[in-house]
Amino acid sequence: MTDRTAIIAGSGSLPAALVAASVDAPLVCALDGFDPVGLVPDHRFRVEGLNLFLDWLQERAVTRLVFAGAITRPRLDPARLDPGMARFLPVLAGALQSGDDAALRAVIGLFEGEGFAVVGADALAPELVPGPGLLAGELGERDRADAGRAAGIVAALGAVDVGQAAVVQQGLCLAVEALPGTDAMLAAVAALPANLRPDPVRGRGLLYKAPKPGQDRRIDLPAIGPETLQNVASAGLGGIVWEAGGAILLDRERLCTEAARQGMFLWARER
Amino acid sequence: MTDRTAIIAGSGSLPAALVAASVDAPLVCALDGFDPVGLVPDHRFRVEGLNLFLDWLQERAVTRLVFAGAITRPRLDPARLDPGMARFLPVLAGALQSGDDAALRAVIGLFEGEGFAVVGADALAPELVPGPGLLAGELGERDRADAGRAAGIVAALGAVDVGQAAVVQQGLCLAVEALPGTDAMLAAVAALPANLRPDPVRGRGLLYKAPKPGQDRRIDLPAIGPETLQNVASAGLGGIVWEAGGAILLDRERLCTEAARQGMFLWARER
Numbered sequence: 001m002t003d004r005t006a007i008i009a010g011s012g013s014l015p016a017a018l019v020a021a022s023v024d025a026p027l028v029c030a031l032d033g034f035d036p037v038g039l040v041p042d043h044r045f046r047v048e049g050l051n052l053f054l055d056w057l058q059e060r061a062v063t064r065l066v067f068a069g070a071i072t073r074p075r076l077d078p079a080r081l082d083p084g085m086a087r088f089l090p091v092l093a094g095a096l097q098s099g100d101d102a103a104l105r106a107v108i109g110l111f112e113g114e115g116f117a118v119v120g121a122d123a124l125a126p127e128l129v130p131g132p133g134l135l136a137g138e139l140g141e142r143d144r145a146d147a148g149r150a151a152g153i154v155a156a157l158g159a160v161d162v163g164q165a166a167v168v169q170q171g172l173c174l175a176v177e178a179l180p181g182t183d184a185m186l187a188a189v190a191a192l193p194a195n196l197r198p199d200p201v202r203g204r205g206l207l208y209k210a211p212k213p214g215q216d217r218r219i220d221l222p223a224i225g226p227e228t229l230q231n232v233a234s235a236g237l238g239g240i241v242w243e244a245g246g247a248i249l250l251d252r253e254r255l256c257t258e259a260a261r262q263g264m265f266l267w268a269r270e271r
Numbered sequence: 272m273t274d275r276t277a278i279i280a281g282s283g284s285l286p287a288a289l290v291a292a293s294v295d296a297p298l299v300c301a302l303d304g305f306d307p308v309g310l311v312p313d314h315r316f317r318v319e320g321l322n323l324f325l326d327w328l329q330e331r332a333v334t335r336l337v338f339a340g341a342i343t344r345p346r347l348d349p350a351r352l353d354p355g356m357a358r359f360l361p362v363l364a365g366a367l368q369s370g371d372d373a374a375l376r377a378v379i380g381l382f383e384g385e386g387f388a389v390v391g392a393d394a395l396a397p398e399l400v401p402g403p404g405l406l407a408g409e410l411g412e413r414d415r416a417d418a419g420r421a422a423g424i425v426a427a428l429g430a431v432d433v434g435q436a437a438v439v440q441q442g443l444c445l446a447v448e449a450l451p452g453t454d455a456m457l458a459a460v461a462a463l464p465a466n467l468r469p470d471p472v473r474g475r476g477l478l479y480k481a482p483k484p485g486q487d488r489r490i491d492l493p494a495i496g497p498e499t500l501q502n503v504a505s506a507g508l509g510g511i512v513w514e515a516g517g518a519i520l521l522d523r524e525r526l527c528t529e530a531a532r533q534g535m536f537l538w539a540r541e542r
Contacts, residue, residue, distance in 0.1 A: 153431045160427040162444045173433045176447040180459075180467055188451075188459050196451055 005124060006062045009036040010069030014121075014223055017250045018068050021125035027062065029053070034071055047074045047092070051084035054114050064117045066124050067219045073103065104219050120218040121248055128252065129221070130268045132244040136256045137265030142203035145171065147241040147269055150208030158212030164222040167237065169205025170198040182209070182222075186231040197236070204238025206265075211246045225250030226258055229266075239265030246271075276395060277333045280307040281340030285392075285494055288521045289339045292396035298333065300324070305342055318345045318363070322355035325385050335388045337395050338490045344374065375490050391489040392519055399523065400492070401539045403515040407527045408536030410510075413441065413474035418512040418540055420444075421479030429483030435493040438508065440476025441469040453480070453493075457502040468507070475509025477536075482517045496521030500529055500537075510536030517542075 006027040009015035015036035019026060030041035045053035057065075076096060085092075088110060095106035108118045122129035150168040153176065157163050163177030167189050174192065175185045186207065198205070209222040224240055224247050232240055239259065245268075249255055259266045277298040280286035286307035290297060301312035316324035328336075347367060352360075359381065366377035379389045393400035421439040424447065428434050434448030438460050445463065446456045457478065469476070480493040495511055495518050503511055510530065516539075520526055530537045 153433055156427045156431040156433075157447070160424045162424055162427075162447060166449075173449045174451070175449050176428070176433060178437075178444045178446050180445070180463055184459075184463075188455075192451055192455075 004062045005064040007066050007068050010034045010071035012069045013037045015039055015068045018121055021128050048080040049082045064119050128248050132268050132270040135266040136259035139265055146206050154210045155213055165209045167207055170203040183231055186235045189235040206237055207232050207240045209247050210243035221248050223248045223250055226254050241267045241269050244268035244270050275333045276335040278337050278339050281305045281342035283340045284308045286310055286339045289392055292399050319351040320353045335390050399519050403539050403541040406537040407530035410536055417477050425481045426484055436480045438478055441474040454502055457506045460506040477508055478503050478511045480518050481514035492519050494519045494521055497525050512538045512540050515539035515541050
């Protein structure tokens, strides 16, 4: 038996998109309390019984793991701890008290220490993480300039661990992603009074997404889907640009069809 | 006659606050089309007749100028150009095509070239730009940590010329200022769903403001006033922190009284 893969699923639609696009059929495991949309997990596990979950994976000859979907920091209930958890507790307790990135690195390290390979979504479904290229629409000079400006802004933001996205139109930064996320940012742009919006004739503006500089690309890549596109359209922008290899496309086919239909661009831009 | 001062007023309430707090009585000059709130200008001028304005200032023995209030880029109407404007046109035309910071630097240089000293609001009204210190309320350990995190974020944003403010609560960046400005950012925080807000018991969060790194502090310092405080309160935050010497307080007395009454902090933090 070779390289059997399991997805460790959080909430949202990414796990289902990943299963749909996978070249082989992965097992789906969900952390208790986090429900992937449109998928019935093969297995559920609790943090307090992580050792039992590791046994379950090993019994099924799983060798590769992919983390997909949103998981907020779970709380550890001491009363439910499995006795076999003792050896994991120091790492786990430390991880739960660290910042997001450090916590994820610790959890990945824990799985790797047990012999699993932790890989990115692109290893399972390469088409979800496209390399450089224009996937829909056309780009003008102004759009390319806006994308360059936005990439600089998102890199600066990522360096201070704030967000993974920004909206730029004609060189002006209309919004920057913080904790509330991309959809909240786009709603704020949609609600901007007209006198604060540049004249669309001279450049329609765009949403730009990229991972943080130095981020482990196996986890927490920004995602772009048909809903994102709809929100970008509602915000009166011309399209979406992202760092090539640095964002996951949800439902790529529908995304591209819809963008083409609305005359919007989708561009995986080389860093 | 020594050091007579003129304020070059844009829109908003800063010019009136500056006049009220000035140690001597400055002349108020307004660019045509920009109305300071609560002030009747001593003189109005047009960009096309800048030479006449310079003469006017010199006749009144004005030696110091302070720029105060918001001025959006004026358009130059060639039909209205005064013949005496010829020698200023190359600098002016260049300035009007530059980015905001470069345009302001060019305009300042133009006035300096004519022998005027361009000074900051603090030269006229030192109490409007307070040095380090706690002006109202009390700070906890958590508030100090949030202020440090926010200062790092605003510095990173300023370096890419995005904004001069951010909201941080318990280490989490809830919002970042972009084109729409501080009040729009605070309104977005006020509208955040409760499940995205950290538990206020563990830190109430704050608004932080600072000029951009390397910014000419004679112009465009961020302003904080009673209205800002009200918006900060509506956003459920604990207070306002700013870079000491890097923000202008509008109506300082009312601001401090109001903050004390609401149990909110006002802290000019040393960089």
